[in-house]
Amino acid sequence: MDILYLLIPLSAVLVLAILGVFAWALNAGQFDDLEQHAEQILAADEAAFDRHQAP
């Protein structure tokens, strides 16, 4: 079971690394608006429509 002496510190380091990745994603604004992209299907469609139909 000596492998535990390696694995447990490794898991702690991994946790800190994951926290770092999350911090980067957060500060890059990836969690600022979680709804916009889901709704873009409506908005983008409208833009395409306008380009063809507008007088």
Place this chain on the structure above:
Amino acid sequence: MLGCAAEIDDHLNRGRNMDTRTSRACILDAGQARVTLGAARLRNRSYVGTPNEDPLACGRAPADVPHSPVIDDPAELAAFTRWDSVAGERCIAESSLRIAGMHCAACAATIEQVLKQVSGVLDASVSAAAQCATVRWDAGLTRPSAFVRAIEAAGYEAVPDTAAAARALRRTESRSALWRLFVAAFCAMQIMMLATPAYLSGPGDLAPDHKRLLDWGSWLLTLPVLWFSAAPFFAGAWRAIRQRRIGMDVPVAIGIGVAFVASSGAAFDPGGVFGADVWFDSLAMFVSFLLGGRYLEMRARHRAEVSLEEATACLPQTVVRLMSDGTVEVVNAKRLRIGDLVRVPVGQAFAADGVLAEGATEADESLLTGESRPVEKRCGDAVAAGSLNLQSPVLMRVDRAGPDTRYEAIVALMRAARSQRPAVLASADRWAAPFLWSVLLLAGAAGAAWGLIDPSRAVWVVVSVLIVTCPCALSLAAPSALLAAAGTMGRRGLLLRRLDAIQGLAKLQTLFVDKTGTLTEGSLRCVKTQRRDFSDAATTDESLQGIAASLAAWSSHPLAAALRDGFKAADMAWHDVHEIPGQGLEAVGTEGHRWRLGARLWVGARSTADADGAQTFLGRDGRVLARFEFDERLRDDAVAAVRALQADGVRVCLLSGDDARRTQRIAATLGLASSAGGMTPDTKLAAVRSAQGRGEIVAMLGDGINDAPVLAQADVSFAMGEGALVARSQADGVLVSNRLSDLVRARALAKKTMRVISQNFAWAAVYNAACVPLALVGWLPPWAAGFGMAASSLFVVLNSLRLAGPLTSKPERALQARVGAWTSSTC
């Protein structure tokens, strides 16, 4: 404040003083003085167009930048621009703009390029996600109008972003809250994994050195939770202690601190004073539960702020005004004055309250009434600021502009309701301090007692007591329910100024209602058609009504509107239509007859002895054919609403200033037992007081302005949301939908709210009563205490959320916006 901004202020003041001086003669009282000042300021703003007076010039006027008075107005600029450092003579400003029409990052790059090519723009950054741009510009070289035009030339739209500062603040707050929550929750999961062997292993299964390794790992992962995630609790506790008061954070911080110190001791010195048990897992889980609750609360607050901002942002910035000489000009919506003619294109919101002067359309008034179906608007109909023109371009005449509009009043009301604290909360605050002190004393006493009985368990008993009594559930019990209910009522047409009104509405016993404008509509209804000429057997009442309705469509007079609404118009073509003020309408029909609709003598009647109400006459070639009598129109749902309230045990009583006979008739129609006509405000007040003297909870429903003293006297009061009266009424709630049935529904919801609040209090009390003894006798380990605390808060919040009705989903709103944009692009 930097040089140029100060100069602008000075300039504004100078202009204001001058204008007040010249208009001193017409100032009558303080109220009017304010109005005059406002007008002076408006006039003052228009100076900005002339180069010599331009405060932005900073010594030298830009040579080739044409002025657009709307966006370059210093008063406008202040709302979306920050003045930055001044290097010598240069004024650097930073403006925020909202961009529309942007769909991806490529668009953002295009706009950035376009902006940087404008001379005088120092820097520009555009965010595709937030749909906004920040521009740094030199006030000596350019104006916002120049780069807004550049953006428009590139095919996008830009408007000043007044809410930029608030949005940036919200974003920082939300990011830091999410970051703290993620650190706490993720570390808690890892710590739980490291703690699992200790829970599952039998005695002797886990080697001591492995156990110590796992404990050290837990300790390491607890550090970020303690120093970073739990920092707000420690900071809050420290603030409270420094101010010599006690807050909810104090027991929480003590609990976390004690658990960490004791567990660290146990982890590094298993044989020492703290025993061998560690609770890093309980600690991290407790912190993440608490942060999770606060995160949800923050999200709800931000959503409310955003919806308020969206509401305030829905008025157009500029409008097209028609001048008396037939020319048009584009002006700032804030400069509209009473009597102005404004052209409203499809898809644009009406910028002020007014009447349609030309054209007919449909309007979306959902912001004002909560009614999502479009409302038909014909020439002469009233339109409200903030409602959306859906069908065809129209011309409107402004009746009320700026802060007098119903829209502004509603926005102010929403702000006021958000910033006040209901009485239920104030009483909860009174109880909080003694409760928290007794928690601390109890924990201290339990620790001392267990120190004598079994020192190894003393610490975790203290921690359990501190955590399990965390009064989150108690402090959420009333406000969460009241806010959820107020939100639902707002969407269903009743806006509350005070949250206390919910309690009053639930306990209500007697409801006094006013007649005119409350039970009846402002408009009239044709109640009787009397034929005067029987020479032509072919004419019937119906055919005459049809002719009258068809002719009435040419006028916006209230009586004409009543005829138009009341009868199906005959298919007749009219020409040579004239409206003679004070007399009526005259027109030539298809067979060449000259028809008149209007006043008795003008149409041709001789006799003068007739009914007392409003009436109008229809005549052909000088002969009177019919007489129409009008009466007030009961609101469509008045009868049903009154019946429903009576069935609910409310005594409804009609108080009216109108004459007793008409009041009686209305009361009979509604099935009211008690009514009183010919009342003055004083006698109305006396009636309310005498009912209160009998110990009844009294509500008053009035039109908001004539009944002001009565509304103030009643325990809870509501006003109808018609016109600008909303702004001045001091009622507890405003029925913006003008539907009486919404009051009935609101009462049902208020009753349910009171039930939910007592359920919440009962649950919180039962939970504390059950868990505190368990913790005291040592049967509740800290992890179970943390779990119980979170579960009780969750129960309270979910129970309150039952009161929140179904929301209009965001995609649905997006679809509506899309339909609006489509109609405008095809016109």
